[in-house]
Amino acid sequence: MQDDTVSEAEPRFPRVRPVGVDGLLVSFGDRLSEPANRAALAFRDALDREGPPGIEETSTSLVSTYLRFDLLHGDSAVLQRGVEALLASDDWYARPLPHGRRLWRIPTVFGTALAPQLEEAAAAAGMTPEAAIRSVSETRVRVQTIGFAPGQPYLGELDEAWNIPRQTALTDKVPIGALTVAIRQLVLFSVSTPTGWRHIGQTAFRAFRPESDTPFVLRPGDEVLFDAVAPEVLEKVRAEGPDGGATAEALP
Amino acid sequence: MIRALIIHRGGPNLTVQDLGRPGYLVAGVSRGGAADRLALAEGAALLGQPEGLAALEMAGMGGEFEATEDMRIALTGAPMRAQLDGVRLAWNASHLLPQGARLAIGGAERGSFGYLHLGGGIASPESLGSRSAHLAAGIFGPVHAGSELPVGPDVRSQVGYRLDPQARFEGGTVRLVPSLQTERFPEAELKRFQATEFHRDTRGNRMGVRLLSDGAGFHDETGLSVLSEVIVPGDVQITGDGTPFVLLAECQTTGGYPRIGTVLPADLPRVAQASAGTALRFVFVTRQEAMAIERAEAERRAGLRGGLSPLIRRVEDIRDLLAYQLISGVTAGDDLEREEP
Numbered sequence: 001m002q003d004d005t006v007s008e009a010e011p012r013f014p015r016v017r018p019v020g021v022d023g024l025l026v027s028f029g030d031r032l033s034e035p036a037n038r039a040a041l042a043f044r045d046a047l048d049r050e051g052p053p054g055i056e057e058t059s060t061s062l063v064s065t066y067l068r069f070d071l072l073h074g075d076s077a078v079l080q081r082g083v084e085a086l087l088a089s090d091d092w093y094a095r096p097l098p099h100g101r102r103l104w105r106i107p108t109v110f111g112t113a114l115a116p117q118l119e120e121a122a123a124a125a126g127m128t129p130e131a132a133i134r135s136v137s138e139t140r141v142r143v144q145t146i147g148f149a150p151g152q153p154y155l156g157e158l159d160e161a162w163n164i165p166r167q168t169a170l171t172d173k174v175p176i177g178a179l180t181v182a183i184r185q186l187v188l189f190s191v192s193t194p195t196g197w198r199h200i201g202q203t204a205f206r207a208f209r210p211e212s213d214t215p216f217v218l219r220p221g222d223e224v225l226f227d228a229v230a231p232e233v234l235e236k237v238r239a240e241g242p243d244g245g246a247t248a249e250a251l252p
Numbered sequence: 253m254i255r256a257l258i259i260h261r262g263g264p265n266l267t268v269q270d271l272g273r274p275g276y277l278v279a280g281v282s283r284g285g286a287a288d289r290l291a292l293a294e295g296a297a298l299l300g301q302p303e304g305l306a307a308l309e310m311a312g313m314g315g316e317f318e319a320t321e322d323m324r325i326a327l328t329g330a331p332m333r334a335q336l337d338g339v340r341l342a343w344n345a346s347h348l349l350p351q352g353a354r355l356a357i358g359g360a361e362r363g364s365f366g367y368l369h370l371g372g373g374i375a376s377p378e379s380l381g382s383r384s385a386h387l388a389a390g391i392f393g394p395v396h397a398g399s400e401l402p403v404g405p406d407v408r409s410q411v412g413y414r415l416d417p418q419a420r421f422e423g424g425t426v427r428l429v430p431s432l433q434t435e436r437f438p439e440a441e442l443k444r445f446q447a448t449e450f451h452r453d454t455r456g457n458r459m460g461v462r463l464l465s466d467g468a469g470f471h472d473e474t475g476l477s478v479l480s481e482v483i484v485p486g487d488v489q490i491t492g493d494g495t496p497f498v499l500l501a502e503c504q505t506t507g508g509y510p511r512i513g514t515v516l517p518a519d520l521p522r523v524a525q526a527s528a529g530t531a532l533r534f535v536f537v538t539r540q541e542a543m544a545i546e547r548a549e550a551e552r553r554a555g556l557r558g559g560l561s562p563l564i565r566r567v568e569d570i571r572d573l574l575a576y577q578l579i580s581g582v583t584a585g586d587d588l589e590r591e592e593p
Contacts, residue, residue, distance in 0.1 A: 017432055020484045020514035021542045025432060032479060044278070059278035059482070061506050066277070066482040071543060072550050147480065147506035150281045150389045154480065154506075166508060168492030182508075183479070190280070191390055196492065196509070208280075210379060210391050216279045 014039070014087055016080065022071040024083060027064040028092065032156055032184070035093040036063035037144050041220055042095035043087065052082025060220070062145050062154060100250075101221040106188075106205045107245040108137065108179055108226040109234045114202035117171075121181050121198040124164040133228055135159055136200065141186055143222045151208035151216040152190040155224055160184065166196035177203040177244065179226060186226075188218075201226060204237050204244025212242075223251065256320045256400040257370060260354070263313030266395040267458075268374050269367075270306040273382035277505050283485065284386040284502050287311075287365045287458050287524040289517075290553065291329035294415060295369030297556035298326035298346040300408050305373025306383040308395065310366040311458075314357025315397070317349075317368070323403060324371030324411050325349045330363025330421055330525055345414040345563050363421035363525040364456075371406035388459050388502045413560040420522040423452070423530035428488065428513035429542045432481060436472040436510055445470055445512060446534055450496065454528040458502040461523060462495060463532065469494015472510045480508040486515035488534070498523045516542050518549040 013036070015027045026043060029036035043065045044058050051058070051067070054074040058067045069079050110133040111118035122132035141155035148154075158181070166182045171194060174180060178189040179201030187197055190207035203226070209215050218224075229245075237245025259266070271292065272285025286292045286309055296303035314332050326346040327334055334341040335356045341347055349355055360366055376383050376392075385392035395401065434442070444467070453462035470490050482505070483489070489497045489509045498515060500523070513536060515523060526532055537545070 018429075018539055019432060019482060020486060021429055021516060021539065021546055023482075023484060025482060030479065057275055057277055059505070061482050062479055064481060068274075068277075068484075071546050076543065145506070146278065146280045147482075148280060148504045150276075150279060150391075152280050166492065170491065191388060193388065193504075208389070210389075215380070 014092070016084060016087070019066060023066060023068045024080060025064050025066050026083065026087060029063045032062055032144065038095050038097055039063075039092035040065045040145075041098055043092050046086060046090070047083070051086060052079050054079045059147075060145055061147060098219065098221040100219070101223065102248045103140075103251050104218070104222060104224045104246055104248050105227050106203050106224060107229040107233060107237055108201040108203045109231050110137065110201045110228050112231055114231060114234070115179070115199050117198040118200040121164065121200050124198075125161045127161060132200070135161070136181070136186070137226050137228045140223050140225055143218050143220050143224065144185075145220055146216065146218065148187065149189065149191040149193060149208070150210075151218065153188055153207060153218045153222075153224075154185055155188065156185040158184045158186065164198075167198065170194040170196050171199065174199050175202070177205055179203060202234065204234055205246050206242035206244070209242055253320045254400075255323075255372075255403045255405070257308075257323070257374070257403055258318040258320065258400050259395055259397055260316040260318060262315030262395060262397050263310060264394065265311035265313075266315060267309050267311075267385040267387070268306050268376050268392065268395060268401065269309040269384045270382055271304050272384050272501060273380045273386075276380055280505050281380065281386070281389055281391075282501070282503050282505050284389070284391075284458075285382065285384045286367070287501050288329050288367070288420075288521040289501075290418060290420070290521045291365065291367045293553045293556060294328040294344070294417060295326045295367055297560065298328070298344075298413055298415060299324055299369055299371050300410055300557065301371065301373065305369075305404070306376065307370070307374065308368040308401070310357065310368065312364060313359045314366060314368070317355040317357070318353065319349045319351055319403075320400075321351045323349045324406060324408070325355070326369040327357075327366070328369065328417065329365050329367040330360040330527075332360050332366045333358035342414060342563055344417050346411045348411045360527065362527065364527050365525060370403045371408065372404035375402040375404040386502055387457075388504075412563045414563045415556060415560050418521075420525050423526045423532045424522060425533045425535055426515050426519040426522050427537045427542070427545065428486070428515045428534055429537060429539050431487065431511050431514045433472065433478070433510040434513050437470070437512055438473065441470055441472070442512070442536070446536065448533070450532045450534075452526040452528055452530050452532065456528070458500055460489075460497045460499040460503055461526065462497050464495070470496065470512065472512075478508050478510060480506045483507045483511070484514060486517060486520050487511040488513050488515065500524050516545060518545055
């Protein structure tokens with residue numbers, strides 16, 4: 001349905017594009033917006049319920065729905081037409097957020113040796129470290145997608161001042177529970193891994209618990225406040241278990 | 253005694269691997285599984301069993317093993333020096349591992365990942381529907397010396413077959429398709445990318461391998477503020493300094509660095525198996541060509557069993573000639589057919 005050859009400057013959305021040999025991506029925007037995020041979540045749900053045959057797996061990123069199809073059986077052009085027909089059947093941007101959302105409060109140490117890039121990130125955002133802590137800890141951010149690593153949330157959206165790029169070089173490793181920032185978003189790391197995002201806070205929250213019945217703790221639509229605490233408090237709540245002192249309450 | 257493989261000694265990166273755990277992308281878990289999926293298919297063909305059974309992946313180096321009862325084994329992937337109680341065993345072949353004998357597997361002679369397959373498959377516990385260790389996700393971990401891996405029951409008995417592996421241990425040209433962000437790279441950069449000879453860096457693991465070249469880094473026109481988007485195995489990610497990383501089985505599920513293209517699944521074993529310093533080149537093919545290549549490769553893999561040939565044993569390699577059952581050792585070469593259900 002959408003012309004894939006429109007100029008990069010003015011791409012039209014939603015847009016269907018191939019991913020690798022056996023995937024399609026349905027994008028609802030080229031920048032983060034709440035309607036596009038809701039549309040991606042709702043369209044994935046629709047694909048799972050009433051998508052064309054041949055789809056093997058679906059997922060969402062921030063503003064897109066991804067699907068992988070069976071390359072060896074069926075015609076990918078037929079499948080793409082089925083996806084486009086479903087896409088045209090509704091106004092996905094008008095769909096509500098998922099049900100069962102919760103508000104989490106997660107104790108966080110900003111800066112110090114535990115989160116060594118707070119000052120650098122604050123400078124990039126044109127703030128003092130103190131103002132940066134206030135800005136991040138007082139913003140109620142929403143889980144927009146789970147990705148990169150198991151159960152790992154991308155959260156947003158921060159104030160426009162936080163529209164800072166990723167680093168050119170990767171940080172060798174951030175620890176589990178690291179709170180990082182780039183392009184008006186936060187990522188709370190569920191694994192210890194290299195990253196291009198700047199490490200501004202440290203939590204004791206484990207977003208992925210492979211040994212648990214609910215290995216993936218946060219869900220798209222959940223909201224989070226990262227409450228600033230002292231390092232001693234973090235050590236105490238870390239000893240209490242994988243929640244790291246976090247609390248959750250149901251959102252209406 | 254429980255049917256198991258005892259690990260007496262092992263390299264630092266022995267892991268149990270099957271075809272991985274598709275279906276959890278939405279929760280941020282990449283499929284994982286064997287770094288060289290073709291090796292799983294080859295092992296399955298040699299043992300006449302399903303390719304979904306778990307095998308032992310040996311990154312760079314093998315180890316020393318013993319079976320608690322007679323077991324069939326197959327050796328595939330990066331060729332390593334294998335010996336059974338001091339007698340050399342052929343790679344890309346199936347053998348009997350008698351109870352109590354010592355199987356010693358050395359370092360990779362070429363390539364990166366060798367595989368030890370067991371008749372019946374490794375029967376270690378599952379998590380999220382797979383036995384694979386996903387090191388990046390912290391699901392299971394490496395297999396350590398002193399541990400025992402349970403092995404499933406084996407319904408077959410054929411051993412002594414070999415196959416000619418698809419060449420993939422010495423680098424070469426890999427094919428890729430354009431992906432989401434390919435158009436963000438200027439045409440001249442795409443040309444230069446295809447004209448460049450890369451060498452695999454020493455940095456590389458099950459997540460991906462870094463590629464080095466003599467020329468300047470590669471750059472797109474959008475910089476470092478692209479929205480994070482879906483990643484699939486085979487994606488060639490260009491990091492901020494212009495260095496390509498080819499992402500493998502255990503890659504992240506989303507990422508913000510631009511992807512210049514996606515390596516075909518059929519060619520990904522060639523990248524995974526490239527050892528440090530090995531030369532690799534890239535060439536773009538169309539999606540239509542890629543689909544035809546993938547279908548042909550799937551058909552080839554399904555027919556691997558038909559390409560097996562009996563392993564010729566040299567008399568001096570037979571440890572105990574008197575005990576060797578010459579009669580039952582001579583077959584019409586149709587064991588495979590006869591063992592088909």
